[in-house]
Amino acid sequence: MAHGIVNLSTSTFDETVSGADAPVVVDFWAEWCGPCKKIAPILEEMAGELGDDAVIAKLNVDDNPDIAMRYNVMSIPTLLVFHGGEVRKRLVGAKGKAQLLQELDEFLPSSR
Amino acid sequence: MSTTTDTDVRNVIIIGSGPAGLTAAIYAARANLEPLMFEGEPSSTSDQPGGQLMLTTDVENFPGFPDGIMGPDLMQNFRAQAERFGTEFITEKVTSIDFSERPFRVEVRGTEYRADSIIISTGARSIWLGLEAEERLVGHGVSSCATCDGFFFRDQHIVVVGGGDSAIEEATFLTKFAAKVTIVHRRDELRASKIMQDRAFANPKIEFLWNHTVVDLLGTEKLEGAIVRDVNTGETSTLDVTGLFVAIGHKPNTDLFSDVLDMDATGYLVTRGGSTATNIEGVFACGDVQDHTYRQAITAAGSGCMAAIDAERWLEANVHTAASATTA
Numbered sequence: 001m002a003h004g005i006v007n008l009s010t011s012t013f014d015e016t017v018s019g020a021d022a023p024v025v026v027d028f029w030a031e032w033c034g035p036c037k038k039i040a041p042i043l044e045e046m047a048g049e050l051g052d053d054a055v056i057a058k059l060n061v062d063d064n065p066d067i068a069m070r071y072n073v074m075s076i077p078t079l080l081v082f083h084g085g086e087v088r089k090r091l092v093g094a095k096g097k098a099q100l101l102q103e104l105d106e107f108l109p110s111s112r
Numbered sequence: 113m114s115t116t117t118d119t120d121v122r123n124v125i126i127i128g129s130g131p132a133g134l135t136a137a138i139y140a141a142r143a144n145l146e147p148l149m150f151e152g153e154p155s156s157t158s159d160q161p162g163g164q165l166m167l168t169t170d171v172e173n174f175p176g177f178p179d180g181i182m183g184p185d186l187m188q189n190f191r192a193q194a195e196r197f198g199t200e201f202i203t204e205k206v207t208s209i210d211f212s213e214r215p216f217r218v219e220v221r222g223t224e225y226r227a228d229s230i231i232i233s234t235g236a237r238s239i240w241l242g243l244e245a246e247e248r249l250v251g252h253g254v255s256s257c258a259t260c261d262g263f264f265f266r267d268q269h270i271v272v273v274g275g276g277d278s279a280i281e282e283a284t285f286l287t288k289f290a291a292k293v294t295i296v297h298r299r300d301e302l303r304a305s306k307i308m309q310d311r312a313f314a315n316p317k318i319e320f321l322w323n324h325t326v327v328d329l330l331g332t333e334k335l336e337g338a339i340v341r342d343v344n345t346g347e348t349s350t351l352d353v354t355g356l357f358v359a360i361g362h363k364p365n366t367d368l369f370s371d372v373l374d375m376d377a378t379g380y381l382v383t384r385g386g387s388t389a390t391n392i393e394g395v396f397a398c399g400d401v402q403d404h405t406y407r408q409a410i411t412a413a414g415s416g417c418m419a420a421i422d423a424e425r426w427l428e429a430n431v432h433t434a435a436s437a438t439t440a
Contacts, residue, residue, distance in 0.1 A: 033260045034184045038154040061263070072334065074264040077156070086289050092251030094160065096153030096204065098221060110119040 005047050006057040010064045016084030020055050023107035028068055035094035036077045042097045053108050066108040083107055097104045114162035115224050121215045122148045122227040123431075124423050127200075128365070130163025130315075131409045132399025133233030134190035136423075140231070141197035142202050143168075143424045148200045148227070150220060151191075157256045159237045159365065160186035161203060164400075165409060167257050170211030174409055186409070208344040211372055211392050228431045229394040229423045232381065233416060234370070236362035236400040236407075241273065253335025254356045258282040262289045263421055271338050273326050274359035278306040279354055280312045282357050292349060296321045298343055321351075329356065331419040364401045373397075380404050394430065396422050396438040 008016055008026065017024045027043055029036035039057075047056035059066040061076060071080060071087065081089040081104065091103055124140050126133050129151035140147040151161040158164040165171065168183035177186070195201065200218065210217040215226040238256065240246055246254055253262040262285060270290045273285040274298035295312070300322045302309050312318050323343045329349070330337035338351045364380045366373070374382040374391040381402040383389060388396040394417045398419035399412035 003283060017349065030263065032263075033257075035154060035156045035160065035257065038260070062382065068264075072252065074253060075156070075255055075261045075335065077260075078251060090251070093156035093256070094154035097154075098204075099153070 003047050003051060003055070003073050006055060007046055008059045008064075009066075010067055010093070011081045013059065013064070013067050016057060017054070018083040022052060022054050023055060023088070023104070024055040025084040025104065026082065027056070028061050028071075028076050028080070029058055030060060030062045030076055033076050039077055039094045039100075042100065045097065046100065054104065060072045081107060115219065115222055117224040118226065119181055120226075122146070123147070123427055124151070124227065124229045124231060124420075125216075125218050125225060125227040126231045126233060127209075127218070127368075128152065128163070128233035128308055128399070128401070129161050129191065129201075129330065130165070130233060130235045130264075130399055130412060132235070132401075132412040132416035132419070133163075133231070134194045135185070135358075135413040136141050136231045136233060136398060136420040137199040137416075138190075138197060139417050139420030140423065141194060141199045143420065144320050145420075145427070146198060146200070146423060147231075148202065148225065149194070150204055150218070153203065153337045155204050156260060157237060158235070158362075159161055163235050164362075167259060168281060169259060171409065206368060209368055209372075214394070216344060216394070227394070229427055231388075231416075231419045231423055232373075232395065232397040233399045234365035234401045234410075235412075236364045236366070238278075238359065239361050239363050240358055241326055241360070243326075243329060244337075246356075249331060249356075250333050251330055252333065253331065253354055254329070254358075256358075258285050258357050262286050267291045269294070269352060270352055270355035270357065271326070271353045272357045272359060273297075274361070275299060275302045275304065276359065276361070277304045277308055279359035280308040282359055284308075284311055284315060286355075286357065287315055290317065290355070292317055292319060294321055294353070295318045295342055296324050296326055296338075297341070298325050298350075299323065307333050315418075317387035326356070335426075343376075352438070362400065362407070364404075366401060376404075378404065388415060388422045389426075394423075394426055 079091040114422035123145040126149040132337040165183035170180045207217045218225045324340045327341045328339040343349045381397040396419040
């Protein structure tokens with residue numbers, strides 16, 4: 001099943017990051033951040049390709065500063081990888097697709 | 113990793129997509145050379161598709177834009193123009209290059225591409241302070257991208273290290289958010305252009321700490337202060353800051369070419385006077401990777417144009433004539 005990117009807000013954040021069995025990748029971003037715009041299409045592709053193996057989500061820090069502050073996000077893009085409701089990995093700064101997939105590899109089913 | 117080889121032999125491969133590379137692409141594409149460009153990978157440093165201008169805001173000195181233009185918009189225009197004339201783009205970084213046989217071989221994550229000529233426009237990347245604490249605190253107060261991260265320092269005290277145009281631009285931009293910006297510079301005067309200096313001196317939120325360098329950073333989870341040293345007296349003191357932006361200079365991206373292409377003592381590629389030719393026939397260099405004197409978008413673009421013309425003439429004289437002679 002193909003999935004798109006899940007757009008999170010303060011009211012849906014907790015439920016999404018702790019409610020999924022699959023790892024949840026949250027992209028903290030904003031409209032005015034150039035590198036964020038560069039990785040948006042990459043995350044879109046990854047969401048389609050990873051299907052049920054991962055949830056790819058994004059959170060606008062302008063609209064939801066409380067969540068950004070809770071996780072001490074002080075640089076964007078920052079990607080947080082949640083598994084079982086806990087932050088398992090923090091990736092600061094934009095990266096290419098191959099590198100992102102490599103960083104996520106440990107959270108994906110080994111059959112991939 | 114097994115390597116697959118792309119079957120085409122290209123006329124020209126361009127490595128790097130700042131003003132130099134994209135101008136070379138526009139000219140090469142219009143000369144029907146069907147250039148292939150490796151534009152790099154997304155990053156939050158200047159080492160990204162579009163290059164250093166991707167991290168800037170208003171560009172006020174690029175001719176043709178009397179009201180200025182945003183750096184990322186300017187680079188998007190460059191790219192669209194190169195694409196319009198048929199440049200092929202691959203959004204990857206080159207892994208290695210083999211200049212020892214012709215056509216040259218360019219490897220990118222397990223795929224090999226071949227080309228008769230190569231234009232190098234890999235630019236330069238910003239230098240960090242080189243402190244152990246700096247690496248630990250990236251994303252926690254230490255930032256490589258003022259336009260990305262200024263927002264997180266609302267009403268806080270930020271330090272900007274450096275004295276050139278980039279440092280002054282970042283400091284001025286950051287005053288939109290910060291309560292105060294302190295520019296720490298190791299000398300007692302700025303290298304920045306006069307108009308930028310005047311703006312900084314007139315900005316009530318900007319303070320200067322002359323003749324100082326940052327020698328250590330405080331904080332484990334996030335930045336809590338910067339230790340600075342007076343270069344004349346050696347005395348150290350602590351700046352109570354929560355944000356640190358570094359703009360102390362650049363280093364050319366020439367690691368791929370070590371021991372193969374001629375470089376000067378600081379790693380910049382050396383080109384033959386009045387041209388973009390390197391020491392290997394058919395390999396040309398343009399933009400900041402071979403220029404530590406001017407380093408402007410317009411000079412990079414100018415040398416990119418030169419590289420495309422140099423490559424076109426070289427191909428005409430050495431490859432295309434030979435090919436038509438053998439097929440005749």
